[in-house]
Amino acid sequence: MIKAENLFFSYTGSAPYVLRDISLEISSGEYISVVGENGSGKSTLMRLILKLIKPTSGTILSLAGRIGYVPQKNDFSNSTFPITVYEALNSYRKLLKIKSKDVIAENLEQVGMSDFSGALMGTLSGGQSQKILIARALMGAPDLLVLDEPSTGVDMNSQKEIYGFLRKINQENGTTIVSVEHNLDAAISNSTLIYHL
Secondary structure (H helix, E strand, O other): EEEEEEEOOOOOOOOOOOOOEEEEEEEOEEEEEEOOOOOOOHHHHHHHHOOOOOEEEEEEOOOOOOOOEOOOOOOOOOOOOOOOOHHHHHHHHHHHHOOOOOOHHHHHHHHHOOHHHHOOOHHHHHHHHHHHHHHHHHOOOOOEEEOOOOOOOOOHHHHHHHHHHHHHHHHHHHOOOEEOOOOOEEEEEEEEEEEEE
16 A cells, blocks of 8 residues: 655755655555654654655655544644534535535544534543544545554543554454554554554
8 A cells, every 4th residue: 555665855855864765565454553762753754654745765655545644733632712523523524525424423433432522622631632533534434544643642541442443443444554653562462563763
């Protein structure tokens, strides 16, 4: 699904490089964790996979159709903006041009958040917010789900739930998952392959 060869990246276009001579392959249906120290280029690699930036040199090819993305930061966290969970997901549904509103309830149920449809986004805990971001990313049934440190700011019980349904959609739906991880235990427990930068 994704193949990178001799990938170099620098935000200035020249040395020093954030990523140097990276080659990797990600097959359809895999659960990949990307680990490494702060500043090793993990999030930059995600941006390259998402085609938000282009490599300085080398190539990265993605055959993924629809991509779902779960960022590390939730724009609605601690926000006083009066938008409900349903309204936030409905606006994303319209952006994706999905006709049926049933997809909202289906994805909320998938992440165990059906009872929070009417809750204001700014009132959710870290774990609840993360589940909503995952539900949003799953709308439109993506081939590839990319997550940036999904357990950051999330309590242990919510972490177990989040990794549980990530494994489920990977194993039952065949969704390819690429996750930047600082949680090494989660990476070892869940991944079919780990890349260390």
